[in-house]
Amino acid sequence: MxxxxxxxxxxxxxxxxxxxxxxxxxxxxxxxxxxxxxxxxxxxDSPIVSNETQNTSLEYLRSVIKNKKSTTSELKNALELVIKHHGIVHEKIGERAHPDFDIYMDILFTICRHPNTNKDVILTLTAL
CATH class of the missing domain: 1.20.5 (Single alpha-helices involved in coiled-coils or other helix-helix interfaces)
Known part of the structure; x- marks a missing residue:
């Protein structure tokens, strides 16, 4: 059984x-x-079309960078806009870093891990 x-x-x-x-x-x-x-x-509809219609909010630019289907040119344009409009990294607040520093650190890690990035795109962040 x-x-x-x-x-x-x-x-x-x-x-x-x-x-x-x-x-x-x-x-x-x-x-x-x-x-x-x-x-x-x-x-x-491309995410970044021309100078007149560019959305320069930091959240929109982060979403372009975090999108795994963004092309290399879209990444480069988004990083240039981040540097142009949001390129000021604030100083430390006492013992800890400014809260905006976490955003820039997230952008850096995301762009380095993106499948469509290259060395030229990553090196544009050195201007920041």
Whole structure:
């Protein structure tokens, strides 16, 4: 009686494993639809279009930098705007750093880990 239960359990687990492997290799059309929609959406509207329509808020520029799909030119433009409009790093407040320092540190770490960055983009932060 115990051996039959063990065999049935093993067979059940093999069936479940086979179904999961089948689902793993099943082609998904959802990813393809998302990629085509992103291409259509990103073509007409680029995050930084011209000097007149640039959004220079620090939160917007951080969102451009944190977006993993931002191109190298978008990253460079966003960093140039950060340096131009928000390039003042305040001095320490007593024993601790100014709260804005954490924002700049986050920008630095994010830009260094971004998949579309290069040495020229990172070195633009030295002007800060």
């Amino acid at each position: 115990e051996i039959t239960l063990l065999i049935k359990s093993v067979m059940g687990l093999i069936v479940i494993l086979a179904v999961l492997i089948f689902l793993l290799f099943l082609p998904s059309t959802k990813k393809k639809k998302q990629v085509s929609q992103q291409k259509n959406d990103s073509s007409p």
